Amino acid sequence: MSRIPLGRWVVAVPMSLLALATIYPLLFTVNVAMKTRREYILDRFSLAGDLRWENITTAWTSVGMGRYFANSVLVVTCSVVLLLLFGSMAGFALSQLRFRGSSALFLGCLAGLFVPFQVIMVPLARIMADGGLIDTYPGLVLVYVAQFLPFTVFLMTSYYKTIPPDIVDAARIDGNSVYGVYRRIMLPLGTPALLSVGILNALFCWNDVLMSLVMMPSADHRTLMVGVTSLRGQYSNDIPTFASGVLIAAIPVLVVYLFLQRQIADGVAAGSTKG
């Protein structure tokens, strides 16, 4: 039997503990979702007696989660596509094109990162109401794009800065317009960053509650996360059903993380290194 070096243990043990600490809440939620309310109240840490799927069914049907799921998919898809389009355009322009005020413009975009939604919530709601955009899908998409565009621009700019300007110059010499360079050169080269930023934005939009809640107050237009929160009344104590709702909402996110974790990590690190 080969002996594992001590150094390996020093790394493996803390990492295993960290992984366990990370996955435990998820396992706990799954376990709670399988319990009856009575089982949960009497001993929340015990293992569920049986695999009961009725809580999942109740959570899905009681607040119309199917509709909310579709709403979330629609809004998130529209938002992410627009974010990638505008973010990549702005990122290309701010990183590769030389024009007066580009630095100030970039700083202006960055400033948007430091404005929490809570600060602008009430005036924004008023503006959206006056514009007839409250409780509409385009209204929420607009808010998502506005809220997450600074982050997207920041990452895309950082990424495009790593691309040598000679490539752009060569493309221009070959007769490409600025738009042609963007379309033929920058978009294909930016695919890894676009993928990463797209995933992150999809997660931000999918997990959002407050913006969606304020902009889409009617029951028909709710997104999935708001649907999950509406499973709870003021003091509702049917935790197993609520846990089931949380699981339903988390499944798409978990799938994204499982299959695209490398792109997510790359997105976070985008532009942090040269070359």
Place this chain on the structure above:
Amino acid sequence: MKQRAMWAAVLVVGLAMAGCGSATGTGSSSSGSADKLVVWDWKSGEPSAAAYIEKAKADFGKKHPDVTVEFVAQPFDQYYTLLGAAIQSGKGPDVILFNGGGQIRDRVDALAPLDEYVAEDEQRLAGWEAFAKDGKIYAAPVTLQGHPIYYNKALYEQAGLDPASPATTWSEFVADCAAITKATGAKCFALGNKEGAGIQFWLSALASGVLTAQEYDDWIAGKRDWNSPNVKRIFQLWQEAGEAGLNNDGANSTAMFNDSFAIFQSAKAAHIIGLMSDVGHWKDFNEFLTADKLGVMDAPVVTAGTTPSLPYDGGIGYGVAKWTKDPKVAADLVRSLTSTDALTAFYAEAGAIAADTTIDVSQAGPAVATLVAEIETGKPAPHVALSSKTLDLMGRLSQQLLSGSVTVDEVVKQLAASDQAG
């Protein structure tokens, strides 16, 4: 290939947004629609409220068959934030559910006074004060909310105590608790003070046995003497109970909603200061203890000569937004939501102690009978009279009292300053 994919994506967005646009509506806010009323609350989505909502809708439908009613159940965590945004934008629901007290009083500028519409209901319903400001009524009460002391009769029996005669004085109560803990291992109180709410319940539940009648009435009227020995005594009892091990372990890190209730439901504690409606109430406890084994007791007398009473106020109630097209029609919906039939269903299904004093509760068990019998002599809960700022401070200080990092004198000094600042 990639270019085509990109253009296809752009086309999809365009088409999708066009589709989005066609799906717009004003679902959440009628704000002026004559044939539709929108109601915001955090209750209508709960299965236990389904029968209540159906009965209210049916009653309203008889009066106004041409008006549709849409209930929008909002998540309570964000309810008042969302409502604030709706009020600021001037577009929102026609009928709004409120908690009694500060939450509605802070927002009366956005509400229509209901006095002329609900005059007929004033005798039948209790709890109006929690929904009134400057002599005007802004919502009709649906439930009553109070803080009775529930106890587990089975644990009393196991300890050789008479469950029909719970202690009437504090010293007897502490002695009974000692006997119960010795015989069963159960703690005296199930307490959750993670949110700092435990002290609010404690203050309201025990005040009538500690404060004199005059002190109590003055407190509610806003003339609060924080230096009174009796006021200090309430906080001393809180501290002493913690030091004597009367509470469950880790009370400061136990959530009241709903972990402390679970402790009582699972017979790990003999008493709990619970609620009358919503949750942590008789119906929840009956489910685990059975109706016959659930008792409600008066506050133990601490100050000789005091007369314990049930601390309660209006719990939740429906108001009408100022911007609604026809306040009379909206008020009719409020009246349907507080009709005897609807409230009877709410009481039966959700376990709410309804504001309607005419509802027959004789089948719900002895605990409910006791509660309803005490409503007539009950008084407003002392903690409800305090500002939210003072309540927040009291919550933090109560945690420090339990951990022994502050003195009672320091606590009342800080609370007095906060209370006077308003």
